[in-house]
Amino acid sequence: MRKTVVISILCSAIALLSFTVKKQLLFTIPEGWPKPVYDFKKNPLTEQKIEIGRRLFYDPILSRDSTTSCNSCHLQYTAFTHVDHRLSHGIDNRIGTRNSPALVNLAWSKLFMWDGAVNHLDVQALAPIANHDEMDESLEHVIKKLQATSTYPALFYEAFGDSVITGEVVLKSISQFMLTLVSANAKYDKVKRGEDTFSVKEAKGYALFQKNCASCHAEPLFTNMQFENNGLPLDDSLKDIGRMKITRNAADSLKFKVPTLRNIEFSQPYMHDGRFKNLSQVLNHYIMGVSHSSTLNPRLQKGVYLSGNEKTELVAFLLTLTDKEFLYNTKFSYSKK
Protein backbone atom coordinates (compact mmCIF):
# COMPACT_ATOMS: atom_id res chain seq x y z
CA MET A 1 0.00 0.00 0.00
CA ARG A 2 2.62 2.47 1.14
CA LYS A 3 4.75 1.47 -1.80
CA THR A 4 2.07 2.30 -4.32
CA VAL A 5 1.49 5.64 -2.65
CA VAL A 6 5.18 6.45 -2.86
CA ILE A 7 5.33 5.35 -6.45
CA SER A 8 2.29 7.33 -7.44
CA ILE A 9 3.64 10.41 -5.68
CA LEU A 10 6.91 9.93 -7.49
CA CYS A 11 5.13 9.49 -10.80
CA SER A 12 3.03 12.58 -10.37
CA ALA A 13 6.09 14.53 -9.29
CA ILE A 14 7.87 13.46 -12.46
CA ALA A 15 4.78 14.25 -14.54
CA LEU A 16 4.52 17.63 -12.91
CA LEU A 17 8.17 18.30 -13.44
CA SER A 18 8.13 17.36 -17.09
CA PHE A 19 4.96 19.39 -17.44
CA THR A 20 6.55 22.53 -16.03
CA VAL A 21 9.68 21.97 -18.08
CA LYS A 22 7.54 21.68 -21.18
CA LYS A 23 5.60 24.79 -20.25
CA GLN A 24 8.79 26.73 -19.84
CA LEU A 25 9.78 25.81 -23.33
CA LEU A 26 6.49 27.04 -24.76
CA PHE A 27 6.47 30.42 -23.06
CA THR A 28 8.68 32.05 -20.48
CA ILE A 29 8.61 35.52 -19.05
CA PRO A 30 12.10 36.92 -19.59
CA GLU A 31 13.87 37.93 -16.40
CA GLY A 32 12.84 41.32 -15.14
CA TRP A 33 9.92 41.70 -17.53
CA PRO A 34 6.41 42.56 -16.39
CA LYS A 35 3.62 39.98 -16.28
CA PRO A 36 1.99 39.42 -19.67
CA VAL A 37 -1.43 40.95 -20.29
CA TYR A 38 -2.67 37.87 -22.15
CA ASP A 39 -4.63 35.49 -19.92
CA PHE A 40 -2.99 32.14 -20.67
CA LYS A 41 -5.43 30.36 -18.37
CA LYS A 42 -8.18 30.94 -20.91
CA ASN A 43 -6.07 29.54 -23.73
CA PRO A 44 -3.31 27.32 -22.29
CA LEU A 45 -0.49 26.79 -24.75
CA THR A 46 0.18 23.33 -26.12
CA GLU A 47 2.59 22.27 -28.81
CA GLN A 48 -0.19 21.05 -31.09
CA LYS A 49 -2.20 24.23 -30.81
CA ILE A 50 0.83 26.42 -31.47
CA GLU A 51 1.62 24.26 -34.49
CA ILE A 52 -1.89 24.75 -35.93
CA GLY A 53 -1.57 28.46 -35.38
CA ARG A 54 1.74 28.48 -37.15
CA ARG A 55 0.31 26.62 -40.14
CA LEU A 56 -2.65 28.96 -40.33
CA PHE A 57 -0.35 31.98 -40.14
CA TYR A 58 1.46 30.80 -43.25
CA ASP A 59 -1.62 29.44 -45.04
CA PRO A 60 -3.24 31.54 -47.81
CA ILE A 61 -6.43 29.53 -47.27
CA LEU A 62 -7.36 32.40 -44.94
CA SER A 63 -7.84 34.71 -47.93
CA ARG A 64 -10.70 34.74 -50.44
CA ASP A 65 -8.65 33.60 -53.43
CA SER A 66 -5.94 31.75 -51.51
CA THR A 67 -3.21 34.21 -52.49
CA THR A 68 -2.57 36.05 -49.25
CA SER A 69 -1.46 34.74 -45.88
CA CYS A 70 -0.63 36.57 -42.68
CA ASN A 71 2.97 36.04 -43.65
CA SER A 72 2.45 38.10 -46.83
CA CYS A 73 2.48 41.22 -44.69
CA HIS A 74 4.30 39.94 -41.62
CA LEU A 75 7.63 38.38 -42.60
CA GLN A 76 9.80 36.78 -39.99
CA TYR A 77 13.13 38.17 -41.24
CA THR A 78 11.82 41.68 -40.86
CA ALA A 79 10.42 41.08 -37.36
CA PHE A 80 7.10 40.08 -38.90
CA THR A 81 6.46 43.31 -40.69
CA HIS A 82 6.05 44.14 -44.38
CA VAL A 83 9.37 45.34 -45.66
CA ASP A 84 9.68 47.86 -48.50
CA HIS A 85 6.01 48.71 -48.52
CA ARG A 86 4.89 51.91 -46.87
CA LEU A 87 1.30 50.78 -46.81
CA SER A 88 0.55 47.11 -46.76
CA HIS A 89 -0.27 45.30 -49.96
CA GLY A 90 -3.00 42.72 -49.84
CA ILE A 91 -5.27 40.81 -52.10
CA ASP A 92 -5.59 41.86 -55.79
CA ASN A 93 -2.66 44.20 -55.07
CA ARG A 94 -4.95 46.55 -53.24
CA ILE A 95 -3.15 48.92 -50.94
CA GLY A 96 -4.25 49.36 -47.38
CA THR A 97 -4.12 52.54 -45.37
CA ARG A 98 -1.46 51.61 -42.85
CA ASN A 99 2.01 50.15 -42.49
CA SER A 100 2.06 46.67 -40.97
CA PRO A 101 3.61 46.70 -37.50
CA ALA A 102 6.20 44.23 -36.22
CA LEU A 103 4.70 41.26 -34.39
CA VAL A 104 6.81 40.79 -31.28
CA ASN A 105 6.04 40.36 -27.61
CA LEU A 106 2.31 40.53 -28.31
CA ALA A 107 1.52 38.79 -25.01
CA TRP A 108 2.26 42.09 -23.27
CA SER A 109 -0.06 44.16 -25.42
CA LYS A 110 -3.57 45.10 -24.33
CA LEU A 111 -4.83 46.83 -27.45
CA PHE A 112 -3.84 46.15 -31.03
CA MET A 113 -3.54 48.08 -34.27
CA TRP A 114 -2.08 51.56 -34.58
CA ASP A 115 -5.30 53.01 -33.17
CA GLY A 116 -6.14 50.25 -30.67
CA ALA A 117 -9.23 49.19 -32.63
CA VAL A 118 -8.76 45.56 -31.60
CA ASN A 119 -9.29 44.75 -27.92
CA HIS A 120 -7.79 41.26 -27.61
CA LEU A 121 -5.15 39.26 -29.44
CA ASP A 122 -7.63 36.45 -30.14
CA VAL A 123 -9.87 38.63 -32.26
CA GLN A 124 -7.02 40.36 -34.09
CA ALA A 125 -7.01 37.91 -37.00
CA LEU A 126 -10.64 38.73 -37.80
CA ALA A 127 -9.59 42.16 -39.03
CA PRO A 128 -7.21 41.14 -41.85
CA ILE A 129 -9.38 38.15 -42.80
CA ALA A 130 -12.42 40.35 -43.37
CA ASN A 131 -10.66 43.47 -44.65
CA HIS A 132 -11.55 44.15 -48.25
CA ASP A 133 -7.99 45.31 -48.99
CA GLU A 134 -6.23 42.54 -47.11
CA MET A 135 -7.69 39.02 -47.30
CA ASP A 136 -11.34 39.76 -48.16
CA GLU A 137 -12.74 36.60 -46.56
CA SER A 138 -15.12 35.75 -43.74
CA LEU A 139 -14.35 33.54 -40.77
CA GLU A 140 -17.49 31.48 -41.48
CA HIS A 141 -16.19 30.64 -44.93
CA VAL A 142 -12.63 30.04 -43.76
CA ILE A 143 -14.00 27.43 -41.36
CA LYS A 144 -15.88 25.68 -44.18
CA LYS A 145 -12.70 25.61 -46.26
CA LEU A 146 -10.59 24.30 -43.37
CA GLN A 147 -13.17 21.66 -42.55
CA ALA A 148 -13.01 20.44 -46.16
CA THR A 149 -9.23 19.96 -46.18
CA SER A 150 -7.66 16.56 -45.61
CA THR A 151 -5.33 17.85 -42.91
CA TYR A 152 -6.89 20.41 -40.60
CA PRO A 153 -9.80 18.43 -39.09
CA ALA A 154 -7.36 15.79 -37.82
CA LEU A 155 -4.99 18.44 -36.47
CA PHE A 156 -7.81 20.19 -34.64
CA TYR A 157 -9.00 16.86 -33.28
CA GLU A 158 -5.55 16.14 -31.93
CA ALA A 159 -5.21 19.57 -30.38
CA PHE A 160 -8.71 20.35 -29.16
CA GLY A 161 -10.33 16.89 -28.97
CA ASP A 162 -12.88 17.76 -31.64
CA SER A 163 -12.60 17.67 -35.40
CA VAL A 164 -15.46 20.14 -35.77
CA ILE A 165 -13.66 23.40 -36.43
CA THR A 166 -15.10 26.55 -34.85
CA GLY A 167 -14.18 30.21 -34.99
CA GLU A 168 -13.07 30.00 -31.39
CA VAL A 169 -10.43 27.32 -31.98
CA VAL A 170 -9.15 28.86 -35.20
CA LEU A 171 -8.64 32.21 -33.49
CA LYS A 172 -7.18 30.71 -30.34
CA SER A 173 -4.66 28.71 -32.37
CA ILE A 174 -3.50 31.76 -34.28
CA SER A 175 -3.10 33.55 -30.93
CA GLN A 176 -1.06 30.67 -29.58
CA PHE A 177 1.47 30.99 -32.37
CA MET A 178 1.65 34.76 -32.09
CA LEU A 179 2.14 34.53 -28.32
CA THR A 180 5.31 32.53 -28.85
CA LEU A 181 6.85 35.38 -30.85
CA VAL A 182 8.95 36.63 -27.96
CA SER A 183 12.07 38.64 -28.75
CA ALA A 184 14.28 38.99 -25.67
CA ASN A 185 17.74 38.01 -26.73
CA ALA A 186 19.24 41.04 -28.41
CA LYS A 187 22.63 42.40 -27.43
CA TYR A 188 20.75 44.86 -25.20
CA ASP A 189 19.27 41.94 -23.23
CA LYS A 190 22.63 40.21 -22.96
CA VAL A 191 24.17 43.39 -21.58
CA LYS A 192 21.32 43.67 -19.08
CA ARG A 193 21.94 40.08 -18.00
CA GLY A 194 25.65 40.75 -17.67
CA GLU A 195 26.60 38.44 -20.53
CA ASP A 196 27.94 41.16 -22.80
CA THR A 197 28.98 44.82 -22.69
CA PHE A 198 28.07 47.87 -24.75
CA SER A 199 30.77 49.55 -26.81
CA VAL A 200 31.52 53.13 -25.79
CA LYS A 201 29.38 54.43 -28.64
CA GLU A 202 26.46 52.16 -27.74
CA ALA A 203 26.68 53.15 -24.09
CA LYS A 204 26.53 56.84 -24.98
CA GLY A 205 23.60 56.08 -27.28
CA TYR A 206 21.82 54.27 -24.45
CA ALA A 207 22.13 57.34 -22.22
CA LEU A 208 20.74 59.54 -25.00
CA PHE A 209 17.92 57.07 -25.50
CA GLN A 210 16.98 57.10 -21.84
CA LYS A 211 16.95 60.87 -21.83
CA ASN A 212 15.02 61.46 -25.05
CA CYS A 213 13.03 58.42 -26.00
CA ALA A 214 12.40 56.10 -23.06
CA SER A 215 9.40 58.00 -21.71
CA CYS A 216 7.42 56.48 -24.59
CA HIS A 217 9.63 53.64 -25.80
CA ALA A 218 9.92 52.28 -22.27
CA GLU A 219 12.21 49.36 -21.41
CA PRO A 220 12.18 46.41 -21.52
CA LEU A 221 9.44 46.21 -24.16
CA PHE A 222 10.47 49.52 -25.71
CA THR A 223 6.91 50.75 -25.63
CA ASN A 224 4.83 52.11 -22.77
CA MET A 225 1.75 50.57 -24.46
CA GLN A 226 0.12 53.99 -24.60
CA PHE A 227 -1.21 56.04 -27.47
CA GLU A 228 0.87 59.15 -28.07
CA ASN A 229 1.22 61.95 -30.57
CA ASN A 230 4.89 62.06 -31.56
CA GLY A 231 4.50 65.09 -33.77
CA LEU A 232 4.10 63.57 -37.22
CA PRO A 233 2.38 66.12 -39.46
CA LEU A 234 -1.00 64.83 -40.72
CA ASP A 235 -0.76 63.22 -44.16
CA ASP A 236 -3.39 65.04 -46.19
CA SER A 237 -4.16 62.12 -48.47
CA LEU A 238 -4.70 59.60 -45.65
CA LYS A 239 -6.15 61.95 -43.02
CA ASP A 240 -5.47 59.35 -40.36
CA ILE A 241 -6.46 60.71 -36.94
CA GLY A 242 -5.34 57.57 -35.11
CA ARG A 243 -6.78 56.72 -31.71
CA MET A 244 -9.52 59.34 -32.04
CA LYS A 245 -11.11 57.25 -34.77
CA ILE A 246 -11.97 54.70 -32.07
CA THR A 247 -12.62 56.82 -29.00
CA ARG A 248 -14.06 59.83 -30.90
CA ASN A 249 -12.43 61.92 -28.21
CA ALA A 250 -10.59 65.00 -29.48
CA ALA A 251 -7.92 64.50 -26.81
CA ASP A 252 -6.86 61.37 -28.75
CA SER A 253 -6.42 63.12 -32.09
CA LEU A 254 -3.22 62.07 -33.92
CA LYS A 255 -2.27 59.59 -31.20
CA PHE A 256 -0.97 56.20 -32.28
CA LYS A 257 0.12 53.11 -30.42
CA VAL A 258 3.75 53.52 -29.38
CA PRO A 259 5.53 50.79 -31.36
CA THR A 260 8.26 48.64 -29.90
CA LEU A 261 11.76 49.40 -31.13
CA ARG A 262 12.96 45.83 -30.81
CA ASN A 263 14.46 44.68 -34.13
CA ILE A 264 14.00 48.19 -35.46
CA GLU A 265 17.03 47.68 -37.73
CA PHE A 266 14.94 45.37 -39.91
CA SER A 267 11.40 46.71 -39.66
CA GLN A 268 11.59 49.67 -42.02
CA PRO A 269 9.75 51.61 -43.34
CA TYR A 270 8.76 53.39 -40.15
CA MET A 271 5.64 54.93 -38.59
CA HIS A 272 1.96 54.05 -39.09
CA ASP A 273 2.07 55.14 -42.71
CA GLY A 274 5.62 54.04 -43.41
CA ARG A 275 6.69 57.58 -44.20
CA PHE A 276 10.36 57.18 -43.14
CA LYS A 277 12.73 54.84 -44.94
CA ASN A 278 15.54 54.74 -42.40
CA LEU A 279 16.49 55.56 -38.84
CA SER A 280 18.30 58.72 -39.83
CA GLN A 281 15.02 60.13 -41.19
CA VAL A 282 13.29 59.11 -37.96
CA LEU A 283 15.86 60.98 -35.85
CA ASN A 284 15.65 64.02 -38.09
CA HIS A 285 11.91 64.00 -37.48
CA TYR A 286 12.37 64.07 -33.71
CA ILE A 287 15.07 66.76 -33.95
CA MET A 288 13.48 69.14 -36.42
CA GLY A 289 10.27 67.76 -37.93
CA VAL A 290 7.96 67.68 -34.93
CA SER A 291 4.67 69.35 -35.71
CA HIS A 292 3.10 71.18 -32.77
CA SER A 293 -0.56 70.51 -32.10
CA SER A 294 -2.70 70.44 -28.98
CA THR A 295 -2.22 66.71 -28.39
CA LEU A 296 1.57 66.66 -28.89
CA ASN A 297 3.21 64.81 -26.01
CA PRO A 298 4.79 67.23 -23.44
CA ARG A 299 8.16 65.47 -23.68
CA LEU A 300 8.39 66.41 -27.35
CA GLN A 301 7.16 69.95 -26.79
CA LYS A 302 10.48 70.52 -25.06
CA GLY A 303 12.28 69.47 -28.24
CA VAL A 304 14.97 66.86 -28.89
CA TYR A 305 18.49 68.13 -29.46
CA LEU A 306 21.10 65.77 -30.88
CA SER A 307 24.42 66.57 -32.56
CA GLY A 308 25.64 64.63 -35.58
CA ASN A 309 27.79 62.43 -33.33
CA GLU A 310 24.97 61.86 -30.91
CA LYS A 311 22.73 60.72 -33.74
CA THR A 312 25.30 58.09 -34.68
CA GLU A 313 25.53 56.99 -31.07
CA LEU A 314 21.78 56.73 -30.69
CA VAL A 315 21.53 54.63 -33.86
CA ALA A 316 24.34 52.41 -32.58
CA PHE A 317 22.26 51.77 -29.48
CA LEU A 318 19.09 51.08 -31.49
CA LEU A 319 20.99 48.41 -33.40
CA THR A 320 21.65 46.57 -30.15
CA LEU A 321 17.92 45.79 -30.13
CA THR A 322 18.35 43.39 -33.04
CA ASP A 323 17.64 39.83 -31.96
CA LYS A 324 19.05 37.51 -34.63
CA GLU A 325 17.95 34.46 -32.71
CA PHE A 326 14.37 35.67 -33.01
CA LEU A 327 14.63 36.63 -36.67
CA TYR A 328 16.06 33.26 -37.64
CA ASN A 329 14.31 30.98 -35.14
CA THR A 330 13.03 28.08 -37.24
CA LYS A 331 10.18 27.52 -34.77
CA PHE A 332 8.62 30.68 -36.12
CA SER A 333 9.16 29.86 -39.79
CA TYR A 334 6.93 28.14 -42.28
CA SER A 335 6.17 24.67 -41.00
CA LYS A 336 7.56 21.98 -43.27
CA LYS A 337 5.72 19.26 -41.36
Add this chain to the structure above:
Amino acid sequence: MKLLLGVVFLMLTCRFAAGAETCVPLRFVPTYGGKPVVLEQYYQLHGGDSVMFETFKCYISDITFYKAGKQVLKEKNSYHLLNAENEETMSLFIHMDDSIHYDEVQFNMGIDSATSTSGALGGDLDPAKGMFWTWQSGYINCKIEGRSNLCKTRHNEFQLHLGGYAVPDNSLQEVRLTIPEGAEVDIVIPLDKFLSRVDIAKQNAIMSPGQDAVVVARKLASVFEVKK
Protein backbone atom coordinates in the same frame (compact mmCIF):
# COMPACT_ATOMS: atom_id res chain seq x y z
CA MET B 1 -25.21 13.20 -36.26
CA LYS B 2 -28.19 11.39 -34.69
CA LEU B 3 -26.74 12.10 -31.30
CA LEU B 4 -26.40 15.76 -32.15
CA LEU B 5 -30.05 15.94 -33.21
CA GLY B 6 -31.02 14.33 -29.93
CA VAL B 7 -29.21 17.01 -28.02
CA VAL B 8 -30.86 19.74 -30.03
CA PHE B 9 -34.23 18.17 -29.36
CA LEU B 10 -33.49 18.10 -25.66
CA MET B 11 -32.68 21.77 -25.67
CA LEU B 12 -35.82 22.52 -27.63
CA THR B 13 -38.29 21.27 -25.11
CA CYS B 14 -38.77 21.27 -21.41
CA ARG B 15 -40.02 17.72 -21.19
CA PHE B 16 -36.83 16.31 -19.80
CA ALA B 17 -36.67 18.55 -16.79
CA ALA B 18 -35.54 16.09 -14.14
CA GLY B 19 -36.89 15.49 -10.64
CA ALA B 20 -37.66 18.62 -8.68
CA GLU B 21 -36.59 20.78 -11.58
CA THR B 22 -38.83 22.82 -13.72
CA CYS B 23 -38.11 24.73 -16.85
CA VAL B 24 -39.45 28.03 -18.03
CA PRO B 25 -39.74 28.53 -21.78
CA LEU B 26 -39.15 32.08 -22.98
CA ARG B 27 -40.21 32.53 -26.58
CA PHE B 28 -39.15 35.67 -28.42
CA VAL B 29 -41.47 36.73 -31.24
CA PRO B 30 -40.82 39.72 -33.48
CA THR B 31 -44.27 40.84 -34.66
CA TYR B 32 -45.81 43.23 -37.15
CA GLY B 33 -49.45 44.29 -36.85
CA GLY B 34 -49.88 41.79 -34.04
CA LYS B 35 -48.69 38.81 -36.09
CA PRO B 36 -45.31 37.04 -36.07
CA VAL B 37 -42.96 38.56 -38.63
CA VAL B 38 -42.28 36.48 -41.71
CA LEU B 39 -38.84 37.31 -43.08
CA GLU B 40 -38.74 38.74 -46.60
CA GLN B 41 -42.45 39.51 -46.58
CA TYR B 42 -43.51 43.10 -47.24
CA TYR B 43 -45.59 44.96 -44.65
CA GLN B 44 -47.49 48.23 -44.96
CA LEU B 45 -46.26 51.32 -43.20
CA HIS B 46 -48.37 54.43 -42.62
CA GLY B 47 -49.04 56.41 -45.79
CA GLY B 48 -48.60 53.65 -48.35
CA ASP B 49 -44.92 52.94 -47.74
CA SER B 50 -43.73 49.40 -47.17
CA VAL B 51 -41.04 47.53 -45.29
CA MET B 52 -39.54 44.06 -45.29
CA PHE B 53 -37.15 42.36 -42.88
CA GLU B 54 -34.35 40.08 -44.00
CA THR B 55 -32.43 39.67 -40.77
CA PHE B 56 -33.37 39.77 -37.14
CA LYS B 57 -30.58 38.67 -34.83
CA CYS B 58 -30.22 39.68 -31.24
CA TYR B 59 -28.19 38.68 -28.20
CA ILE B 60 -30.08 38.02 -24.98
CA SER B 61 -27.81 37.66 -21.97
CA ASP B 62 -27.74 37.58 -18.19
CA ILE B 63 -31.26 36.25 -17.69
CA THR B 64 -32.39 36.82 -14.11
CA PHE B 65 -35.69 36.04 -12.35
CA TYR B 66 -37.21 38.06 -9.53
CA LYS B 67 -39.96 37.56 -6.97
CA ALA B 68 -41.33 40.66 -5.25
CA GLY B 69 -38.24 42.59 -6.31
CA LYS B 70 -35.77 40.01 -4.95
CA GLN B 71 -33.48 38.09 -7.25
CA VAL B 72 -34.34 34.37 -7.16
CA LEU B 73 -32.35 32.98 -10.08
CA LYS B 74 -29.54 34.06 -12.32
CA GLU B 75 -28.86 31.81 -15.29
CA LYS B 76 -25.24 30.71 -15.48
CA ASN B 77 -23.29 31.32 -18.65
CA SER B 78 -26.30 33.17 -19.96
CA TYR B 79 -25.58 34.13 -23.56
CA HIS B 80 -28.10 33.42 -26.28
CA LEU B 81 -28.22 34.49 -29.89
CA LEU B 82 -31.73 34.81 -31.30
CA ASN B 83 -31.85 34.43 -35.05
CA ALA B 84 -35.25 34.72 -36.71
CA GLU B 85 -34.00 32.63 -39.63
CA ASN B 86 -33.76 29.70 -37.29
CA GLU B 87 -36.95 29.17 -35.29
CA GLU B 88 -35.34 26.99 -32.63
CA THR B 89 -32.98 29.78 -31.55
CA MET B 90 -35.97 31.99 -30.72
CA SER B 91 -37.01 29.96 -27.66
CA LEU B 92 -34.89 29.79 -24.52
CA PHE B 93 -35.46 27.27 -21.78
CA ILE B 94 -34.45 28.27 -18.32
CA HIS B 95 -34.07 25.42 -15.86
CA MET B 96 -34.73 26.02 -12.21
CA ASP B 97 -35.63 24.29 -9.00
CA ASP B 98 -39.42 24.00 -8.79
CA SER B 99 -39.44 25.57 -5.35
CA ILE B 100 -38.52 28.87 -7.00
CA HIS B 101 -41.29 31.45 -7.46
CA TYR B 102 -41.00 34.44 -9.73
CA ASP B 103 -43.00 37.32 -11.10
CA GLU B 104 -40.43 39.18 -13.19
CA VAL B 105 -37.68 38.39 -15.66
CA GLN B 106 -34.77 40.64 -16.55
CA PHE B 107 -32.21 40.27 -19.31
CA ASN B 108 -29.78 42.28 -21.32
CA MET B 109 -30.25 42.97 -24.98
CA GLY B 110 -26.60 42.62 -25.95
CA ILE B 111 -23.27 41.51 -24.54
CA ASP B 112 -21.58 43.14 -21.56
CA SER B 113 -18.22 44.87 -21.84
CA ALA B 114 -16.24 42.29 -19.85
CA THR B 115 -17.35 39.55 -22.24
CA SER B 116 -16.73 41.82 -25.22
CA THR B 117 -13.07 42.12 -24.28
CA SER B 118 -12.43 38.44 -23.47
CA GLY B 119 -11.03 37.26 -26.78
CA ALA B 120 -12.31 34.32 -28.81
CA LEU B 121 -15.28 32.66 -27.13
CA GLY B 122 -17.38 29.68 -28.17
CA GLY B 123 -21.02 28.71 -28.66
CA ASP B 124 -23.33 31.58 -29.45
CA LEU B 125 -20.47 33.98 -28.73
CA ASP B 126 -18.23 32.51 -31.46
CA PRO B 127 -17.08 35.35 -33.74
CA ALA B 128 -17.90 33.05 -36.67
CA LYS B 129 -21.59 33.73 -35.95
CA GLY B 130 -21.11 37.00 -37.84
CA MET B 131 -22.09 39.09 -34.82
CA PHE B 132 -18.61 40.38 -33.97
CA TRP B 133 -17.20 43.46 -35.63
CA THR B 134 -13.96 42.62 -37.34
CA TRP B 135 -12.29 46.00 -37.82
CA GLN B 136 -13.17 47.36 -34.38
CA SER B 137 -13.62 44.70 -31.71
CA GLY B 138 -16.99 44.22 -30.09
CA TYR B 139 -20.24 42.34 -30.51
CA ILE B 140 -23.11 43.56 -32.62
CA ASN B 141 -25.80 43.32 -29.95
CA CYS B 142 -28.67 43.33 -32.43
CA LYS B 143 -28.79 43.22 -36.18
CA ILE B 144 -31.92 44.22 -38.08
CA GLU B 145 -31.72 44.38 -41.85
CA GLY B 146 -34.30 44.75 -44.56
CA ARG B 147 -35.67 47.01 -47.24
CA SER B 148 -38.10 49.88 -47.45
CA ASN B 149 -38.92 52.37 -50.17
CA LEU B 150 -38.33 55.00 -47.49
CA CYS B 151 -34.60 54.28 -47.65
CA LYS B 152 -32.94 56.11 -50.50
CA THR B 153 -30.08 53.63 -50.49
CA ARG B 154 -28.82 50.89 -52.77
CA HIS B 155 -31.74 48.44 -53.26
CA ASN B 156 -33.61 50.50 -50.62
CA GLU B 157 -31.72 48.56 -47.96
CA PHE B 158 -31.45 49.41 -44.32
CA GLN B 159 -28.88 47.91 -41.95
CA LEU B 160 -29.10 48.52 -38.26
CA HIS B 161 -26.06 46.97 -36.59
CA LEU B 162 -26.52 48.01 -32.99
CA GLY B 163 -23.38 47.48 -30.96
CA GLY B 164 -20.70 49.22 -28.95
CA TYR B 165 -19.66 48.32 -25.40
CA ALA B 166 -17.34 51.15 -24.38
CA VAL B 167 -18.52 54.23 -22.50
CA PRO B 168 -20.07 56.54 -23.69
CA ASP B 169 -21.28 54.41 -26.60
CA ASN B 170 -22.40 51.37 -24.64
CA SER B 171 -25.50 50.16 -26.47
CA LEU B 172 -26.37 47.26 -24.16
CA GLN B 173 -29.95 47.61 -22.89
CA GLU B 174 -31.58 46.15 -19.81
CA VAL B 175 -35.12 44.83 -20.20
CA ARG B 176 -37.30 43.91 -17.22
CA LEU B 177 -40.78 42.46 -17.65
CA THR B 178 -43.54 41.17 -15.40
CA ILE B 179 -44.36 37.56 -16.25
CA PRO B 180 -46.90 34.98 -15.14
CA GLU B 181 -45.55 31.99 -13.22
CA GLY B 182 -45.78 28.43 -14.49
CA ALA B 183 -46.64 29.24 -18.09
CA GLU B 184 -44.83 29.54 -21.37
CA VAL B 185 -43.89 33.20 -21.76
CA ASP B 186 -44.09 34.90 -25.13
CA ILE B 187 -41.98 38.02 -25.28
CA VAL B 188 -43.10 39.97 -28.32
CA ILE B 189 -41.01 42.53 -30.12
CA PRO B 190 -43.46 44.63 -32.16
CA LEU B 191 -41.32 45.88 -35.01
CA ASP B 192 -44.11 48.16 -36.25
CA LYS B 193 -43.93 49.99 -32.94
CA PHE B 194 -40.13 50.08 -33.20
CA LEU B 195 -40.29 51.59 -36.70
CA SER B 196 -42.77 54.20 -35.53
CA ARG B 197 -40.03 55.41 -33.16
CA VAL B 198 -37.11 55.29 -35.60
CA ASP B 199 -36.89 57.32 -38.79
CA ILE B 200 -35.43 54.76 -41.20
CA ALA B 201 -35.52 57.30 -44.01
CA LYS B 202 -32.60 58.91 -42.14
CA GLN B 203 -31.24 56.20 -39.86
CA ASN B 204 -30.77 53.31 -42.23
CA ALA B 205 -27.08 52.54 -42.05
CA ILE B 206 -25.77 52.12 -38.55
CA MET B 207 -22.62 50.02 -38.78
CA SER B 208 -20.41 51.16 -35.94
CA PRO B 209 -20.56 52.08 -32.27
CA GLY B 210 -21.80 55.58 -31.53
CA GLN B 211 -24.71 57.56 -30.17
CA ASP B 212 -26.92 56.57 -33.13
CA ALA B 213 -26.57 52.92 -32.17
CA VAL B 214 -27.23 53.68 -28.51
CA VAL B 215 -30.41 55.64 -29.24
CA VAL B 216 -31.82 53.08 -31.68
CA ALA B 217 -30.96 50.20 -29.32
CA ARG B 218 -32.82 51.99 -26.54
CA LYS B 219 -35.85 52.30 -28.82
CA LEU B 220 -35.73 48.64 -29.73
CA ALA B 221 -35.49 47.58 -26.09
CA SER B 222 -38.45 49.82 -25.25
CA VAL B 223 -40.89 47.78 -27.37
CA PHE B 224 -40.23 44.37 -25.77
CA GLU B 225 -43.40 43.25 -23.97
CA VAL B 226 -45.03 40.13 -22.61
CA LYS B 227 -47.94 38.84 -24.67
CA LYS B 228 -51.08 38.86 -22.62
